[in-house]
Amino acid sequence: MASSIRVRATSRGDTTEVQALVQHPMDSGFVKNARGELIPPHFIQRLAIEHDGKPVFVADWGPAVSKDPYLKFAFKGGKAGDELKVSWTDNKGATDQLTTKIQ
Amino acid sequence: MPRSILACAAALLLTAVAAPARAAEAAFKAAYASAEAANAEAGKLRNQWTTAVAALAAAKKAAEAGDFDKATSEARKSEQLSRAAIFQADEQKTNWKLMEIR
Amino acid sequence: MTGLAMAAALIAAPSFAAPAADAPDPAADLKAFQKYFRDKFPKVKFEDFVNGPYSMDEGLYRQWKEKEEFPPYEFALDLGKELMAKPFGNGKTLADCFPNKGVGIRQDYPYFDTEQGKVVTLELAVNQCREANGEPPYSYVKDEMAAVTAYMAFTSRGKPFDVKIPDDPRALAAYENGKRYFYTRRGQLNFSCATCHVQSPGERIRAEVLAPALGILNAMPIYRSEWSGMGTTSRRFTSCNSQVRGVPLKPQDEDYRDLEYYLSYVSNGLPISGPGARP
Numbered sequence: 001m002a003s004s005i006r007v008r009a010t011s012r013g014d015t016t017e018v019q020a021l022v023q024h025p026m027d028s029g030f031v032k033n034a035r036g037e038l039i040p041p042h043f044i045q046r047l048a049i050e051h052d053g054k055p056v057f058v059a060d061w062g063p064a065v066s067k068d069p070y071l072k073f074a075f076k077g078g079k080a081g082d083e084l085k086v087s088w089t090d091n092k093g094a095t096d097q098l099t100t101k102i103q
Numbered sequence: 104m105p106r107s108i109l110a111c112a113a114a115l116l117l118t119a120v121a122a123p124a125r126a127a128e129a130a131f132k133a134a135y136a137s138a139e140a141a142n143a144e145a146g147k148l149r150n151q152w153t154t155a156v157a158a159l160a161a162a163k164k165a166a167e168a169g170d171f172d173k174a175t176s177e178a179r180k181s182e183q184l185s186r187a188a189i190f191q192a193d194e195q196k197t198n199w200k201l202m203e204i205r
Numbered sequence: 206m207t208g209l210a211m212a213a214a215l216i217a218a219p220s221f222a223a224p225a226a227d228a229p230d231p232a233a234d235l236k237a238f239q240k241y242f243r244d245k246f247p248k249v250k251f252e253d254f255v256n257g258p259y260s261m262d263e264g265l266y267r268q269w270k271e272k273e274e275f276p277p278y279e280f281a282l283d284l285g286k287e288l289m290a291k292p293f294g295n296g297k298t299l300a301d302c303f304p305n306k307g308v309g310i311r312q313d314y315p316y317f318d319t320e321q322g323k324v325v326t327l328e329l330a331v332n333q334c335r336e337a338n339g340e341p342p343y344s345y346v347k348d349e350m351a352a353v354t355a356y357m358a359f360t361s362r363g364k365p366f367d368v369k370i371p372d373d374p375r376a377l378a379a380y381e382n383g384k385r386y387f388y389t390r391r392g393q394l395n396f397s398c399a400t401c402h403v404q405s406p407g408e409r410i411r412a413e414v415l416a417p418a419l420g421i422l423n424a425m426p427i428y429r430s431e432w433s434g435m436g437t438t439s440r441r442f443t444s445c446n447s448q449v450r451g452v453p454l455k456p457q458d459e460d461y462r463d464l465e466y467y468l469s470y471v472s473n474g475l476p477i478s479g480p481g482a483r484p
Contacts, residue, residue, distance in 0.1 A: 021275060021279065023280050068277065068280070150391050150392075150451065151451070152393045153451065154450055187393075191390060191395065199388040202388045202390075202397060202399050202400075202403070204237050205237050
């Protein structure tokens with residue numbers, strides 16, 4: 001089973017640009033299926049990105065975030081070869097994480 | 104508002120006089136049958152309109168709820184739409200060429 | 206002598222013109238079709254037509270370039286690759302059904318199968334393979350089917366469409382039927398495929414920019430933000446039909462396969478760019 005996370009982090013001088021894509025249904029709990037039944041809420045509540053063990057980006061997400069969310073940000077510091085860890089936890093307690101190296 | 108009064112009146116009529124109700128049902132059955140036939144013909148030409156199909160379903164639903172006036176009018180609407188679809192399909196049998204890039 | 210020849214030509218002309226216009230000539234169609242779009246959009250590079258609305262609108266083009274750095278169809282590509290190699294109950298795989306294991310072959314589909322006597326699209330070939338090996342077919346519109354065709358398109362990127370019409374009257378009839386379907390108006394809105402994708406590419410329909418018919422299938426399957434998911438050629442055809450208020454045919458109906466045959470043929474020479482990402 002492939003990971004639910006895709007990350008690309010590139011060092012640009014004294015900043016690092018990070019792009020990430022997470023595969024997740026992000027069901028809001030307000031949408032009905034074809035039979036007219038409510039699809040129960042199922043969404044990522046917390047997403048964290050750590051650089052060498054120190055959080056650089058922490059997001060508290062809710063039901064309003066789109067399916068398969070994409071995010072892009074930059075932070076100061078970081079150099080090629082440093083480790084970057086991305087992890088998420090959803091409202092059902094499921095979790096996934098991925099560690100990658102800055103390019 | 105007038106609609107609900109009408110519905111009340113219709114309901115009263117239904118209980119009071121059985122004959123007009125039967126007439127309304129007969130009118131619906133005739134309208135529905137010809138709407139169904141027109142829809143089938145459009146289907147044969149592979150050109151049904153979603154609106155015609157939706158009106159046909161609405162007619163059936165109204166009839167099941169006992170509202171034959173509404174059912175008849177939906178069935179007639181469906182038939183008219185299907186007739187237009189049939190006309191369109193027949194006319195396009197040759198006229199599609201007018202749009203072709205040459 | 207010349208006078209006589211002229212007179213003969215004059216007499217021949219009226220009786221000759223009508224059948225000539227009707228005689229199927231795919232090569233001439235292709236030329237006229239591609240010329241129409243080149244003339245209509247002199248600024249668009251020929252190979253850019255495969256990028257649909259992005260070739261028509263500069264702002265969209267820049268947004269798309271950014272999106273392509275991290276495309277939304279990435280997960281589908283991984284799933285497609287996995288499904289191609291996953292063994293069926295009998296130990297064979299989907300890849301075994303295709304030439305070169307399904308890699309780099311998208312540009313050869315659809316083709317006319319002289320044995321089956323019909324047009325075989327990539328999507329149909331995938332399900333024929335599954336059924337021949339005792340597996341249930343995929344849904345034609347999305348999910349696994351989109352993932353598998355996305356992977357095949359991705360490995361064929363840059364290869365020019367190479368759809369052939371064999372010397373078989375049935376193949377020519379299928380081509381003609383596809384052309385008829387493309388130009389036939391249908392639905393309550395009285396639109397044909399050509400109304401949007403020939404007459405009005407680059408124009409807006411609600412918030413969207415219409416894609417040109419030329420090269421439109423090169424980008425299939427597509428991730429549409431509107432669907433928040435992947436969709437196949439079948440999905441595009443059926444949803445186009447319902448948008449003009451016509452009841453769509455079943456996916457991979459003969460008319461749809463013929464339409465794909467026609468539309469792919471007239472885009473011959475343009476590179477495969479799928480899977481695409483569309484708003």
